[in-house]
Amino acid sequence: MSTLAFLLTQGVNALSQAALLFFLGVGLTLIFGIMRIVNFAHGTLYMLGAFIGYSLLRYTGSYWLALALAPLTVGAIGTAFELGILRRLYRRDAHAFLMVTFGLALVTGEAVRLLWGSDALQVPPPALLSGVVFLLDEPFPVYRLFLVSFGIVVAVVIWQLLERTRLGLLIRATSQNAEMVHALGVDVKLVRSGVFGIGCGLAALGGVLAAPLVTASHGMAATAVIDAFVIVIIGGMGSFLGSLIGALLVAFVQVFGNYYLPDFALAFMYLVMLLVLVVRPGGLLGKEA
Amino acid sequence: MTEALLQVDGLTKHYGALVAVDNVSMHVQKGEVRAVIGPNGAGKTTLFHLITGVVPPTSGTVRFGDNEITRLAPHAICQRGLSRTFQLTSLFPRMSARENAMLAAQARHPRRWTPFGGTDVFTSARATGENALEQLGLSHVADRPAGLLSHGDQRLLEVAMAMAQHPRLLLLDEPTQGLSVEETAQAVETLAQFLDKARITVLLVEHDMEVVFRLAHRITVLHRGAVIADDVPAAVKANARVQEAYLGGIE
Amino acid sequence: MQKMKPLPALGGFAVVCLLIAAPFGLPVFAMTLLTELIILGLFAMSLDLMVGYANLVSFGHAAAYGLGAYASGYLLLNSSMPLPVVVLLAALLTGIVAIGVGWVCTLATGVSFSMLTLAFAQLLYAIAFKWTSVTGGSDGLAGIPRRAGPFAMTIFTSKTGFYYFALACLIGAYFICRALVRSPFGLVLRGIRENEAKTLVLGYNTRLYKVTVIAIAYALGGLAGALYAPFAGFANTELLFWLLSGQVLIMVIVGGQGTLIGPILGAAFFMLLEHQLSSYTEAWALFFGLIFIAFVLFAPEGIWGLARRAFARGRAPAETRHD
Numbered sequence: 125m126s127t128l129a130f131l132l133t134q135g136v137n138a139l140s141q142a143a144l145l146f147f148l149g150v151g152l153t154l155i156f157g158i159m160r161i162v163n164f165a166h167g168t169l170y171m172l173g174a175f176i177g178y179s180l181l182r183y184t185g186s187y188w189l190a191l192a193l194a195p196l197t198v199g200a201i202g203t204a205f206e207l208g209i210l211r212r213l214y215r216r217d218a219h220a221f222l223m224v225t226f227g228l229a230l231v232t233g234e235a236v237r238l239l240w241g242s243d244a245l246q247v248p249p250p251a252l253l254s255g256v257v258f259l260l261d262e263p264f265p266v267y268r269l270f271l272v273s274f275g276i277v278v279a280v281v282i283w284q285l286l287e288r289t290r291l292g293l294l295i296r297a298t299s300q301n302a303e304m305v306h307a308l309g310v311d312v313k314l315v316r317s318g319v320f321g322i323g324c325g326l327a328a329l330g331g332v333l334a335a336p337l338v339t340a341s342h343g344m345a346a347t348a349v350i351d352a353f354v355i356v357i358i359g360g361m362g363s364f365l366g367s368l369i370g371a372l373l374v375a376f377v378q379v380f381g382n383y384y385l386p387d388f389a390l391a392f393m394y395l396v397m398l399l400v401l402v403v404r405p406g407g408l409l410g411k412e413a
Numbered sequence: 414m415t416e417a418l419l420q421v422d423g424l425t426k427h428y429g430a431l432v433a434v435d436n437v438s439m440h441v442q443k444g445e446v447r448a449v450i451g452p453n454g455a456g457k458t459t460l461f462h463l464i465t466g467v468v469p470p471t472s473g474t475v476r477f478g479d480n481e482i483t484r485l486a487p488h489a490i491c492q493r494g495l496s497r498t499f500q501l502t503s504l505f506p507r508m509s510a511r512e513n514a515m516l517a518a519q520a521r522h523p524r525r526w527t528p529f530g531g532t533d534v535f536t537s538a539r540a541t542g543e544n545a546l547e548q549l550g551l552s553h554v555a556d557r558p559a560g561l562l563s564h565g566d567q568r569l570l571e572v573a574m575a576m577a578q579h580p581r582l583l584l585l586d587e588p589t590q591g592l593s594v595e596e597t598a599q600a601v602e603t604l605a606q607f608l609d610k611a612r613i614t615v616l617l618v619e620h621d622m623e624v625v626f627r628l629a630h631r632i633t634v635l636h637r638g639a640v641i642a643d644d645v646p647a648a649v650k651a652n653a654r655v656q657e658a659y660l661g662g663i664e
Numbered sequence: 665m666q667k668m669k670p671l672p673a674l675g676g677f678a679v680v681c682l683l684i685a686a687p688f689g690l691p692v693f694a695m696t697l698l699t700e701l702i703i704l705g706l707f708a709m710s711l712d713l714m715v716g717y718a719n720l721v722s723f724g725h726a727a728a729y730g731l732g733a734y735a736s737g738y739l740l741l742n743s744s745m746p747l748p749v750v751v752l753l754a755a756l757l758t759g760i761v762a763i764g765v766g767w768v769c770t771l772a773t774g775v776s777f778s779m780l781t782l783a784f785a786q787l788l789y790a791i792a793f794k795w796t797s798v799t800g801g802s803d804g805l806a807g808i809p810r811r812a813g814p815f816a817m818t819i820f821t822s823k824t825g826f827y828y829f830a831l832a833c834l835i836g837a838y839f840i841c842r843a844l845v846r847s848p849f850g851l852v853l854r855g856i857r858e859n860e861a862k863t864l865v866l867g868y869n870t871r872l873y874k875v876t877v878i879a880i881a882y883a884l885g886g887l888a889g890a891l892y893a894p895f896a897g898f899a900n901t902e903l904l905f906w907l908l909s910g911q912v913l914i915m916v917i918v919g920g921q922g923t924l925i926g927p928i929l930g931a932a933f934f935m936l937l938e939h940q941l942s943s944y945t946e947a948w949a950l951f952f953g954l955i956f957i958a959f960v961l962f963a964p965e966g967i968w969g970l971a972r973r974a975f976a977r978g979r980a981p982a983e984t985r986h987d
Contacts, residue, residue: 230949516863535851
């Protein structure tokens with residue numbers, strides 16, 4: 125394999141990995157930006173997305189339907205959770221949020237185990253996206269290429285949403301000064317619930333997209349929540365661009381680290397996180413955590 | 414002439430293009446009560462942060478006694494005998510006033526970290542703490558949780574905590590901040606009597622001119638980060654540059 | 665050290681007497697459960713030192729447990745050191761490792777600190793999986809013996825003897841923690857818990873205090889893990905898994921943080937639910953999660969906190985806060 129081909133192959137691997145990580149991270153950072161809480165259940169909701177996607181695929185036969193509906197379902201669940209439970213905690217300290225979302229993670233994790241069993245489940249990609257494409261005589265999985273493009277599309281959509289739409293303006297304003305926004309007559313509570321739901325939905329989207337690659341399994345949740353957090357710490361809590369950069373950084377470190385030093389790849393990621401924390405405690409682009 | 418207790422020379426702080434503190438120099442003698450005044454944004458609190466090590470300076474030095482303390486960590490500077498209070502009240506709300514003072518006093522005990530027993534540490538800290546409370550007229554609320562004290566008493570408790578550390582230099586950042594007119598009058602009287610008796614060196618940031626003229630021996634005036642006057646109160650009052658700087662609104 | 669108040673001290677003494685008498689009255693399976701409760705209670709209490717007294721919420725305390733278990737398991741399998749020595753050595757080792765962990769984690773505060781502790785536990789989990797020669801990989805260490813004590817004190821090989829050793833560890837650890845939180849060091853911890861910024865400004869090197877309490881908490885958690893390995897006869901990666909970290913945190917919160925006794929009750933509550941509910945429904949862990957959420961929302965002071973409040977209301981308002 126020539127160097128170019130090698131770089132290209134690993135590059136695509138890294139970019140597709142980055143796309144998945146981006147979905148995880150952007151949801152978490154949005155939620156943190158608005159609500160100043162870290163959603164510990166983020167990894168579990170990612171996993172839930174994968175499993176719901178599995179079931180939707182089985183019962184409708186359409187991957188695309190699963191891709192559309194799973195995030196919506198999980199987003200609705202997230203919003204309901206925020207309405208019912210998180211709302212009571214806004215006057216309490218940050219640890220209360222962490223613990224309650226941890227409780228949610230536990231409950232959701234167990235629910236998944238009860239409903240779908242303990243085994244990992246295969247989620248086959250649609251025919252359109254299976255197989256490989258040849259570039260420079262090297263095979264590239266179509267699905268990974270799809271992930272990269274889809275990731276780019278979603279990133280652009282979110283970016284435009286935040287910068288150009290009224291909703292995006294509301295979100296950005298609320299994350300900077302919720303009281304001011306409230307004084308202007310906007311129902312801040314609604315914004316919060318909405319953003320929490322969107323954040324959860326994005327996590328689930330990541331899960332559905334990841335499922336064909338990694339299978340829907342229970343181990344997903346723990347690694348996902350840590351990955352998400354590492355990304356957000358590196359990129360900076362509350363920064364959209366930061367989650368993008370963090371996702372790219374982590375993905376490239378993971379993929380290339382795995383290739384050259386497979387036993388140490390995991391440690392590398394934590395090392396990067398620690399390095400960033402030492403040099404810039406707020407993350408590369410972040411506000412104060 | 415004896416060397417000043419606190420020597421600030423050419424202290425400067427840049428935040429990007431903003432010059433928060435601009436080449437400030439001042440010497441505070443032992444036993445002096447020096448007020449630092451200036452309009453909003455003049456750099457007074459930043460100056461305090463620079464002196465106490467909370468913020469690193471861009472250039473310049475701070476000497477305290479015989480040592481240079483310019484880039485030491487805040488807790489190290491505190492250990493050398495500088496104690497300060499803050500603009501925003503910061504206490505241990507669920508602990509009693511006495512316990513607040515005890516914790517402050519304990520910080521200067523050589524065995525403050527004792528993991529077992531430590532009765533002697535407690536006894537000494539308790540005595541020092543209660544003494545400090547008495548100096549600031551707070552003995553009657555010693556058992557009340559700090560969070561439940563009146564705002565005026567809370568500000569005085571902060572001063573008491575600083576005093577419980579037997580500081581050589583006391584930095585008070587707007588001690589009457591947020592107090593009503595009556596509370597301010599009361600607090601100032603207590604502080605005046607306390608400063609008279611204690612004869613301690615004080616660096617005081619204040620907005621309220623009446624407070625300043627009541628308490629200070631000398632006044633340093635800051636404007637846009639730079640010193641524009643450094644003199645006794647009467648002279649500062651008459652200073653034209655100072656009047657110009659304040660034109661547009663002082664209390 | 666301050667004297668204990670008469671009524672609680674008497675109650676505590678009575679409980680200890682009951683615990684000492686237990687092997688003579690209880691059937692074997694109940695003794696096994698009780699031993700497990702002692703170990704779990706010690707584990708939970710060690711976390712309370714960090715969470716309840718210094719506001720250092722760790723999501724990775726399983727790291728201490730697993731480290732202690734693997735260390736004692738490895739030493740028992742590969743050396744001939746007597747059991748008590750192994751257990752204490754494993755606890756010490758865990759404490760030493762924790763100094764490094766604590767030093768790194770305290771680079772951050774609040775939520776970031778919590779996630780860093782989790783990251784470390786996951787790191788250890790991954791290492792345990794890979795380092796098969798030492799840890800047995802995904803299979804773990806098995807057949808860990810309950811070795812005799814020094815001078816061939818075979819008492820520790822029996823279940824009853826081991827129970828007494830575990831009980832002694834718990835009681836010893838309790839008194840160590842209690843003395844610690846009532847000392848000058850403990851007062852500083854309280855300051856850090858209530859207002860860390862102010863504590864720093866008063867001249868305390870708060871980071872040192874935090875690292876110290878982390879090391880002690882991990883050492884005691886490691887002690888619990890070190891007891892678990894010979895108790896259960898095995899040590900595996902489950903002991904390092906984040907699920908366990910979460911469960912022990914729940915025990916502390918539900919039992920009552922900042923009380924030392926509360927978390928032990930929390931452990932009992934957890935075991936009760938696990939053994940009772942699991943016979944009725946497979947979803948007992950789900951209920952446990954729901955109960956936890958309910959406690960965080962409505963009763964953050966936990967079971968022991970509720971009990972103390974109810975007790976205080978029934979008496980004169982003499983003593984409201986101590987500990």
